[in-house]
Amino acid sequence: MMRGGEMIDELDDLFASAKAAAMQPSDALMARVLSDAAALQMQPVVSVPVRRRGGCLAGLAAVFGGAGSLVGVGSAAVAGLFLGFVQPDGLGSVADVWASDTVDQVELMPQVDALLAEE
Amino acid sequence: MPRDTLAELADEALVVLYANGDPDAARLLTKRLLPRVMGYAGRMLSDRVEAEDVAQEAMLRLWKVAPEWRQGEAKVSTWAYRVVTNLCTDRLRARRRRRLDALDDVAEPSDGAMSVVAGMIEADRMAALDGALAQLPERQREAVVLRHIEGLSNPEIAEVLQIGVEAVESLTARGKRALAAILSGQRAALGYEGAE
Numbered sequence: 517m518m519r520g521g522e523m524i525d526e527l528d529d530l531f532a533s534a535k536a537a538a539m540q541p542s543d544a545l546m547a548r549v550l551s552d553a554a555a556l557q558m559q560p561v562v563s564v565p566v567r568r569r570g571g572c573l574a575g576l577a578a579v580f581g582g583a584g585s586l587v588g589v590g591s592a593a594v595a596g597l598f599l600g601f602v603q604p605d606g607l608g609s610v611a612d613v614w615a616s617d618t619v620d621q622v623e624l625m626p627q628v629d630a631l632l633a634e635e
Numbered sequence: 636m637p638r639d640t641l642a643e644l645a646d647e648a649l650v651v652l653y654a655n656g657d658p659d660a661a662r663l664l665t666k667r668l669l670p671r672v673m674g675y676a677g678r679m680l681s682d683r684v685e686a687e688d689v690a691q692e693a694m695l696r697l698w699k700v701a702p703e704w705r706q707g708e709a710k711v712s713t714w715a716y717r718v719v720t721n722l723c724t725d726r727l728r729a730r731r732r733r734r735l736d737a738l739d740d741v742a743e744p745s746d747g748a749m750s751v752v753a754g755m756i757e758a759d760r761m762a763a764l765d766g767a768l769a770q771l772p773e774r775q776r777e778a779v780v781l782r783h784i785e786g787l788s789n790p791e792i793a794e795v796l797q798i799g800v801e802a803v804e805s806l807t808a809r810g811k812r813a814l815a816a817i818l819s820g821q822r823a824a825l826g827y828e829g830a831e
Contacts, residue, residue, distance in 0.1 A: 523815035526827045530764050530818075531783040537761050538784075539677030541669045545687045549669055549694045553661035556698040557653065 646711035647704070654701040661698070664711075669694060671785070672715050678780050679723040681765040689726065693718045709794070716787070716795045720777055727773070760825055767817040774798075775810030782807045 541549075577583045641649065641659055646667060652660035672693050676686035693715055768776050777796060781787045782803075789807075793800045818825065 523819040523822060523827075524811065526822070526825070527811060527815055527818070528783075530760065530825070533757065534678065534761060534764055534784045535786070537757065538670075538674030539683060539686055541673040541690060542687070545673070545691060546665065546669065548691055549665050550661060552691070552695050553653070553665065553698050554658070556695075556701075557656060557658065557661065 647706045650697070650701050650704045650711055651706060653698070654704065664697070665694065668697070668712065668715055671712065672719055675716060675780065675785055676719050676723055678765070678768070678784055679719070679776070680726060681762075681769070685726060689719055689722045692722055710791075713787075713791055713794050716781065716785070716791075717797070720795060724773060724777075763818065763821055763825060767814050770817055771810050771813055775806050775813065778803055778806035779810035779814060783811070 577586045641652070641657075641663055644652070646664060649660045649664045653664060669690060673686060673690040676689040676693075677683065680686050680689065696718055697711070697715060768780065771779065774796065778792055781792045781795060782789070787795065789800050789803045792803045792807075796803065798806075
């Protein structure tokens, strides 16, 4: 029988010794592994206030439902001011059709004396 | 989750718990896996510093893969052995390329020196075994260490090495025969001469 054949039986003994003599992780390695685990573990979600870009104008746009709406409202305001100052001729004729009589005095708070006198 | 309950869970469940943010799961997984991973890497590389690097890297990969871990697909230990096998293979190939294989020094002790020593102390016996293992072809060495030192079953080794079970049986048988042939010249030094 070849010598390798003889050694086969002793190999199991060597393997058992090797198993018992396996390298054990050091405390330092254990600490490094746990540190890695902690660093990679799912982090709790922290809500960070998002800083809005654009400041007041962006906030105003948000109130009106977006920048497009804000432009529309702004244009209408400017047009109203313009018409108020300029008072074009056509505007007077429209007012004539609507209220043709000249009004000298408008009683905004009518007195109740007349009603009381009738009783 | 209470620690007593955690201790009863399988590795795969602990990986899922770790991914969900349970800090105790990582501690328990490390306690279970790191000694095995370290022992295997140490036997393959015969170098504590390198083995620790490999073990840490293997565990790091486990933490990274944890969120995508699907239970039932693979055993965590088998997966870890596969990662360590690949990492060790890379390092051993790099050693060979650099011609700085420290194992060669251990693998080829002078016959004179060996015969002078009546019996090796345990560390020397292990050094002789490591040296002999280092002379085996890559796959044979992996199969022999996983089967005879790490104690994995043939189907588990097949999964680690991603080969068939029959191929594992062939590798371990051939590896063991080759190992015996390499070590036969050192029987006396290993303390086996005159034992029969």
